Amino acid sequence: MSVTTEQVRKTLARRYRAEKRFKFFGICAISIGLLALLLLFTDIIGKGYRAFYEYSVSLQITFDPETLGIDDPRDPEQLQYGNYEGVVRNALQARFPGVEEREDKRALSALVSTAAGYRLRAMLEESPELLGQTRTLWLQLNDDADMYMKTSEAKRETARLSDRQQAWMQELEQGNEVRAGFNHSLFTRGDSREPEQAGILGAILGSLFTMLVTLALSFPIGVAAAVYLEEFAPKNRFTDFIEVNINNLAAVPSIIFGLLGLAVFIGLFGMPRSVPLVGGLVLTLMTLPTIIISSRAAIKAVPPSIRQAAMGLGASKMQVVLQFVLPLALPGMLTGGIIGMAQALGETAPLLMIGMVAFIVELPTGALDAATVLPVQVFLWASSPEQSFVTMTSAAIMVLMTFLITMNTLAVVMRKRLERRW
Amino acid sequence: MDIAEKMNVFQDAVQVDPRVVAQEHMMTEENLYIPEKTVGAPFVDDPKMRMRDVNVFYDTDQAIHGVSLDIGKNEVVALIGPSGCGKSTFLRCMNRMNDTIDICRVEGSLHLENQDIYDPKLDVVELRARVGMVFQKPNPFPKSIYDNVAYGPRIHGLANRKTDLDEIVENSLRKAGLWDEVKDRLDSPGTGLSGGQQQRLCIARTIAVSPEVVLMDEPCSALDPIATAKIEELIRELSESYTIAIVTHSMQQAARVSQRTAYFHLGWLVEMNDTDTVFTKPQHELTESYITGRFG
């Protein structure tokens, strides 16, 4: 055995320990990353799944003309100002006849959401013959009562209901007079101060309009810029300068784009605040670098042989680019576009700057209506104190993440398909 | 692993039935075939390395077919053959560099003296310290010349003191014929040397560990003729103290530096004999076709 072998052997144990240690660090690192992901998702799903259903209570509602103050249900004026809460209050008192104190009465009627009144009005408007009749209806619970029902038995002590209210709820529960159902208002309404009446449809529409503006602008502009830089731009200082600019813009903090939007679009051009159009413009500027960079990569991936073949047939440079290079590079560009859109969809900070944080109940109908977007809705709800809004926030995050993961998966699938081509 | 990398791995692995390809390579009407058994004298007494029935697979493609040969002590063995014949793959089996390729699988028995190289209990680190390797392209580390040569001794703990290390570095560089050229700039980066100097630096780096066997994978293919001549001279000098296996494309090089030559064809070892015999009196038609330049 040689001297080398002997000496190497002496070091082996120590070196393999170092090897193992190093590998262990690697496994730790991966585990930390994956664990963080798992924690994040379980935390959000654990908090949010309860927002997808809601509890309602069964009550014998009498559309009493006297209480309502309505004698002609066809008169819109009377319908508008009818005392629907009173009807609900009566129904609750009929259910719990022992409640006498003024304060207790108020606590009792607080169990049912104020949305119940709107529902009764809508019913009466639709079928005026209901006036004077009695119906058994399932009415939405108020958020605190709803939260109480959603909390497991053991933790109900901490609910935001008084002891009496808790007793009433238990009585209702034992009599099977409460039931859970899908939370429709989550997907059919805009924002509201009352958690049980708040929904994310307004934010989803806001996001949709913002994304439409962004997509319509950033994709064509990005592709055109990429085509110019990759195929036509002369190699000179100005082109280099443009490239440096694009690479830097890709790394500029998003909030800076918000400042730009505030100072230029709103301050200088006098555009309105809080509208998806301005949001879309700001996000366009923000996503452009991403789209340009990925589109350039897609153009680069088109084999030069195709260009040469087309040129050889006498096509002009522009014809070659538009008829051969672009169609071949399109899937790659779309991939980049989707990733850029996903980035824009999840963006919050610049939109705060241009006033898309307003509390907006109405559903937006176009890119010029004041609106908010999903991530901003998350931000707004996350700062509300009500426990129910935490649940709602998590639910909104789940919806947002579903959109984002779908988009990213789509991009990955497209990239995979593209790779197979050459 | 992306496609390009995979193609590199497959460089030596031919996927078509070798006998058919062998015939396609023929320029003449003669019906040549690959022999069942290697022609010539592949074995020696008391070999340094003994390989028997070695098969190598990349996934399902077989790159080496039942190769058996010996490498004697302090001799230079040249492995020649057309590209894609498996000579590099075979060379890389001898210090288990193929382990770094996931899809590569080696069968058969390979022994260094009496040690089974593919024994699961054997330590790869120790094996590679005993069987060093010089690669096709000079690949100095992006470190100083001194650190390049000192790398092996350092990781293996071969020198306890700075003076020992200095001595090892100087000796290795002297043996590699590089000392006089670089002794004044040991701190400058190894990547700044010329191609030939870089390759000699890599050889110095390999012998700094005092291996018993040095494997060289086409060490001159990236060099100009003058640098090649220097490396060849170096190989002849080194053969006094080391056992060397060299893969080469150039038959002249094989003839100049080696004592014995093995001719590979599409993963088969066709013929192995004294270098003189192989080049003057090849016993197999395939060998003859190759060395007379009828294909390559």
Added chain:
Amino acid sequence: MQTGQLLLILAAMIVTAFIMGRHRALQVAQPLGGIRHLRSLPFYYAMRSAIWCALPALTVLVAWLIFDQTLIRIMVLDSLPTELQPVDGTARNLMLSQIGNVASGALPTDFVDAAVANAAGRLNQLQSISAMAMAVVVIVLAMLGGAWAWLRVSARMPAREQVERVLLVVFMLCAVLAVVTTVGIVFSVLFESIRFFGQVPIADFLFGLNWSPQMALRADQVASEGAFGAVPLFAGTLLISAIALMVAVPVGLMSAIYLAEYAHSKVRSFAKPALEVLAGVPTVVYGFFAALTVAPFIRDVGQSLGLSVASESALAAGLVMGIMLIPFVSSLSDDVITAVPRAMRDASLGLGATRSETIKKVIFPAALPGIMGGILLAASRAIGETMIVVMAAGLAANLTANPLQAVTTITVQIVTLLTGDQEFDSAKTLAAFALGLMLFITTLLMNVVALHIVKKYREQYE
């Protein structure tokens, strides 16, 4: 007429111009013996007509839309009698919004001065005139352009070359937009910052240790000055970013190394996309996670250890930001590690080095510049990250290095100062732009250096 309708009409006109241009080209070609006697394909004549129809009209339309409101405002204000002329910017904005409210009917006319009511009437009148004039001008321009192009169609006209030249210019303008954006950013932050430094000395801002902009709310308040010393903000930003990097750099780097050098391909095909999911999570989600889960957890742990932890501790925000940066660091490191040539690895392994020795002594030093570039980019991200800190870090401008205390950052203050309805020239809003300027300069420098390093590094191995 609504702008939307105008656009529809314009689109219809462009299509008509296209069809007519094509028809005309075919007509011209017929007596000559077919389209091969034209210099370009009929399609290009059609495109040329469409461009002539669209381009001048669209240019005017966009310019009109951008500038009409500003001009109308100036004209309306000028129409006011001298005694009602606003004296400063604030009064001007107030007056304008009052006139606007009257004009839209939100404010009854009998609530305001007759002159204001007149101005409101004038505003409505000007706006309808402007809209009408715009429609007329745009449609006439489109018609003229289309007709001109139509008349000029001839067999020898190089229509393709002209169309291509226009397209090329359009493409170039799209590329130049990147420069325009940068210039826009620089001007929008620089302009307001200069006004800010007119009110607050730059040295006070850069070196002041006290930040309490809330004081400047009302001019008649006792401490009306407000304190704009940004050092606590810089320190807070640095503290949170440092915590984030301490999490992200080791974890991200080791993940990348493990995935590139050790992991089985099955592990890799699962773990890599999983880490990429972390990169796709919106920052507002991380903010929510930090504020509602991590921060209370850290506070509880701290309390059980007898430490006083602020409920909005720098540690919580930093940790979560670190998680956010893990995939960023790991994918950048992965790029640079895999860029180290295989030959280096082979050389080291061939000498008998173990994998970790190869990584630590050969690959890591070789990849170091690239990794440093990546870390610098990550640091720039951390500094500019907004939502996590807005939601999880506090507003209290403490000057401390204790990660268990609440600190505030540049981005948090920008958001706080600018959300809500603000006058555009109070010291508070201007301060936000000054902070924006600092943020932009810092991140720009870091990005330029980082991108330069990474580029140099890539070239080395290409």
